[in-house]
Amino acid sequence: MRELKIFAVVAFFSLLTYYLVEPYAHHAMHVKVDAEGKEIHIESHGFTYDGTDDIVEAERKGDAALVTKKKAFWSEVKTIAALKGDAVAGEAGFGMCMGCHMDGAVNMGGVVPPKLDHAGAIYDKNYLIALIKNPAMASNVDHKYADTMMHPMGSVSSMFADNQSIADVVAYLQAHKAEEVTAKEAFTEACVRCHAVRYMKTTQLGDTPKFKHKKDALAHEIKVIEEQDMVKAYMGHLPPDLSMMIRARSEHFMETFIENPQGQLPGTSMPRVGLNHEGFEKVKEYLTEAGDPSKKARAELGPWVLGFFVFFTILAFLWKKSMWRDLH
Amino acid sequence: MAHFEKANNLNEWMDQRIGLNTLKRVLNTEYWIPKDINFLWAMGMVLAATFGILVISGIFLLMYYKPDTNLAFDSVNYTIMSEVGYGWLWRHIHGVGASIVFLIIYIHMFTGIYYSSYKRGRELIWLSGMGLFVAFSAEAFSGYMLPWGQMSYWAGMVITNLFSGGSLEAYGLVEWIRGDYVPGDAYLTRFFMLHVFLIPLVIIGLIVLHFGTLRLPHVNNQEGADIDFEEAADLWKEGKRKESKVIPFSPVFLSKDVFVMGVYFILFFYLVFYNFDFAMDPVNFDTANGLKTPAHIYPEWYFLWSYEILRPFSKDVGLIAFGVAQAAMFFLPFIDRSPNVAPAHKRGLFQIWFWVLLVDMIVLTAMGKLPPTDPTFAFIGLFSAVLFLIMGPALFIITLFEKKLEKGA
Numbered sequence: 001m002r003e004l005k006i007f008a009v010v011a012f013f014s015l016l017t018y019y020l021v022e023p024y025a026h027h028a029m030h031v032k033v034d035a036e037g038k039e040i041h042i043e044s045h046g047f048t049y050d051g052t053d054d055i056v057e058a059e060r061k062g063d064a065a066l067v068t069k070k071k072a073f074w075s076e077v078k079t080i081a082a083l084k085g086d087a088v089a090g091e092a093g094f095g096m097c098m099g100c101h102m103d104g105a106v107n108m109g110g111v112v113p114p115k116l117d118h119a120g121a122i123y124d125k126n127y128l129i130a131l132i133k134n135p136a137m138a139s140n141v142d143h144k145y146a147d148t149m150m151h152p153m154g155s156v157s158s159m160f161a162d163n164q165s166i167a168d169v170v171a172y173l174q175a176h177k178a179e180e181v182t183a184k185e186a187f188t189e190a191c192v193r194c195h196a197v198r199y200m201k202t203t204q205l206g207d208t209p210k211f212k213h214k215k216d217a218l219a220h221e222i223k224v225i226e227e228q229d230m231v232k233a234y235m236g237h238l239p240p241d242l243s244m245m246i247r248a249r250s251e252h253f254m255e256t257f258i259e260n261p262q263g264q265l266p267g268t269s270m271p272r273v274g275l276n277h278e279g280f281e282k283v284k285e286y287l288t289e290a291g292d293p294s295k296k297a298r299a300e301l302g303p304w305v306l307g308f309f310v311f312f313t314i315l316a317f318l319w320k321k322s323m324w325r326d327l328h
Numbered sequence: 329m330a331h332f333e334k335a336n337n338l339n340e341w342m343d344q345r346i347g348l349n350t351l352k353r354v355l356n357t358e359y360w361i362p363k364d365i366n367f368l369w370a371m372g373m374v375l376a377a378t379f380g381i382l383v384i385s386g387i388f389l390l391m392y393y394k395p396d397t398n399l400a401f402d403s404v405n406y407t408i409m410s411e412v413g414y415g416w417l418w419r420h421i422h423g424v425g426a427s428i429v430f431l432i433i434y435i436h437m438f439t440g441i442y443y444s445s446y447k448r449g450r451e452l453i454w455l456s457g458m459g460l461f462v463a464f465s466a467e468a469f470s471g472y473m474l475p476w477g478q479m480s481y482w483a484g485m486v487i488t489n490l491f492s493g494g495s496l497e498a499y500g501l502v503e504w505i506r507g508d509y510v511p512g513d514a515y516l517t518r519f520f521m522l523h524v525f526l527i528p529l530v531i532i533g534l535i536v537l538h539f540g541t542l543r544l545p546h547v548n549n550q551e552g553a554d555i556d557f558e559e560a561a562d563l564w565k566e567g568k569r570k571e572s573k574v575i576p577f578s579p580v581f582l583s584k585d586v587f588v589m590g591v592y593f594i595l596f597f598y599l600v601f602y603n604f605d606f607a608m609d610p611v612n613f614d615t616a617n618g619l620k621t622p623a624h625i626y627p628e629w630y631f632l633w634s635y636e637i638l639r640p641f642s643k644d645v646g647l648i649a650f651g652v653a654q655a656a657m658f659f660l661p662f663i664d665r666s667p668n669v670a671p672a673h674k675r676g677l678f679q680i681w682f683w684v685l686l687v688d689m690i691v692l693t694a695m696g697k698l699p700p701t702d703p704t705f706a707f708i709g710l711f712s713a714v715l716f717l718i719m720g721p722a723l724f725i726i727t728l729f730e731k732k733l734e735k736g737a
Contacts (some may be wrong), residue, residue, distance in 0.1 A: 003366045010368075010435060013690065020694035021629045022606050028698050028705075029624050199406050240614075244405055248613035291613075294409060294416035301417070302601035309597055313590030316583070323583040326569050327363060 034060050042263045044255045047277040049127040050074060053260045054140050073137050077130045080163045085171025093169035096159045107227060109152030110234025111193040112204070120178030122186045122282065127274030128170045132160050139271030140262050152234075183289065186282035190273050191242065194231055199243040199290045204231055235269045246284070246291040254284065356578035360557050360564075362549035363575050369547065370588035371436040376535070377589055378429045378596075385422040386524070388415075393474065395520035397513045400476035401615045417600075420608075424600045426468055427607035430630035432592075433461060441660070442682055444669045445548035451661040452541040456534055458658045463531045465631070470523035472628065473516060477612030482625045484511045484519075494644040510618055552670040624699065632696030633689045637717075639700060640710035649717060656720050663720055666727035674733060677726045685719055688712050 032040040040060075045052065051074030058066040100113040119128065130138035135153040136145045145151050160166045187197075188206060196203045203224045211217040232238045249257070256263055258280060261270040275283060288295055335341035342348040361369075392412050394403040408415035437457070440446055446454035469487065473480045488511070492502050507514030546557055555573050563572035575581055599607070606629070611622050627635050638650040656663075672679040695709035 006366055006368065013686065014431060014435075017629070017690050017693055018606065020690070021632065021697050025694065025697040028702070198402075199410070244613040244615075247608075248610050250610065291405075292409075298416065298420075298601055302597075305597045305601065306594060309590060309593045313587065313594060316587040316590040320583040320587040323580050327575065327580075328570065 042256045044259055047124060047259060047275060047280055049124050049130065049274060053263055057262060073134060077126055077133060080129045080167050081126050083164060083167040085167035087171040087175040090168035090172025093160060093165055094172050107230045111152065111231055114189050114193050116173065116177055118177060118179065118181040118185055118189060120173035121181045122190060122276060122279030123274045124276040125170060125174060128173060129166055131274065132156055132166045132169065138274065140260060141269065141271045144269060181282060183282045183285040186279055187286035190275055190279060190283060194235065194239040195242045197242050197290050204228055239270065242287060244291045246287040357576050358561065359577040360561050360574040361547050361577055361581040362555055363573055364549040364551060366550060367588045368439040370585045371432055371439060373585040374589055374592050375429065375432050375436060378425055378432060382422060382425045382429065385418045385425065388418040389422055390524055395517050397476060397516055400474060400516060404475045420600045420604050424596065424604050424607045426471060427628060428596060428599065429464065433464060438686060442672045443548050444552060446661040447664060448669050449545035450548065453538065454661050455658060456538040456541050460531065460534045460538060463527055463534055467523060467527045467531060468628065470519040470527060473519040474523060475612060476516060476616045478614040478616055478622050479609050479612040481511055481616035481618065482622055483627055484515065486625055490647065494647045548669065550671065626697050629693060633692035636692040636696035636709050637713045640706060640713050649713065653716060663724050664727045665724060666730040668730060668733045670733055675730060678730065681723055681726055688715050692716060
């Protein structure tokens, strides 16, 4: 029994050290505080969007006018969300979207307009309404467009002047653009206009085709560089390659960051993309495939290896027992 | 020339040529280990096994790793992790092994201190063990550079900067070590060489020496009792197993070793499959970027205590304190003036000294990672660093006045 006592002491100090340098230290390192030194807790809202974070952030800045503006904006979004949208009427409105969000679209004002094939499936309804109402406010990057610069999608508000037309087009998206979506499609539509994933051979221009001739490959590479330069000019710096992001950031960080980039990185030029829960799960699935492809194999092999060593230990224990039987 | 007869079997053939039976006797069946031991005595074999695992997993990783600043990150994170069959397994084993080997080293060291196993003929065991600790530290640091992530780069930057010697401003030396003004290709390739060749060679040599230093003074026991090994061995050979105070290394001691290793491997592979993040810092999954300093730069957990002895002081004082702390451990057998080889709980004030040292090193470890911008953490860090430095002289004074214990107590 003395051995068990010694083992308890060793285990206690090992676990104490582990607790202090892992959970505790990482918590202390990532504490965010406001101007008065109060801790800011960043929590996920389950991928629904009602402007809560945006209003709290504006209040924290102490900008009363901004608070009023944000409150008014999100309360109007709520009003529109309550309207009954007419998907048939929305189809005509969607035609206007297709002017930019089409197949083979090229860079417009900074990025390539993303395809909307699954917009109703991967984006939140409130967010879509907010985005059509005012893209900069919906994405929570209005600080970027405070002076003369205009959001590349800024003209959308003149296309959908009345609230009913917004409700209609969103109803259309939810009725007709909401088919089952793969992880790759979700990721491509939501993220690829800015982020490359080199481990999946994906750039800001989408999948890199296979080329027979080096000349064509180089020509494509130049096109990618040109595209990246445009994204860089618009965003301030080139958004990071996301190949290893699933292991470089915690799950909590990913959730809260994708929901509201300003919460984790105040001032960042990354817009909120408005993924709903399903959209986030698909994006996460894709990033896992890129950065942590062994996850499944790990889960499958783990129990076998542990089982082997449990068996090994039982045998070793019996051997030890027999060897030490007549020693005392 | 020796006389050779026709051998009847392979064993005889080998015995005639390299004295196989003598070797077996000296190293296994008549290598006597005290009976009065606990599982902590198995840590040496656990360490040897972990080193073996690190070598084997390292060989597999070495076949695909590319020491080039443009290729290193992707060769680890893409090639090994997604293209090589079971590459992920070898990498996680190697990463977890590198971290957990230090836990066992620390347990092994504190066991040695607790049972006064570094004195009266056992000084060389301690010294060669400390040599191994330094070599393992260098091995861990050089290995940490190889994935060329953000933490590799910035930890490399910080540690090599130490060689500027504070106010000496010996940046020439730093550049010489790096082979460049900042960590770059020349830096990565030389640390690659150190990691896969020179330091492992030194480690293997030191392990042999460490085992060698153990052979004559023998392993200590739970009570620090002076055992007449020849007499005890004779009793064993006569079949008086109960009366004898010793057991042969193989197979009796080994059976216990293997059992402890089994328990250890359950923990080890639990970590490999289900909890590897502690050994593979998320920050290091961002590619090295010399223009983007991470918000927090910290070493792996096993260096935190010495990092925290460096950090709370001003530049020069910190560096001196750091140097003293690194060297001080070597001198333990000579600082301890007590005539007793006994477990700490029989050595009066020494027992208090032992637990204070252990707790202080854990506190230092924690403070080494916590942000020093918090004044409470900064103060605790400074306090425990000063305390650590006082522990050396304190040991000298405590043990100078320690009473000699009665024999057979």
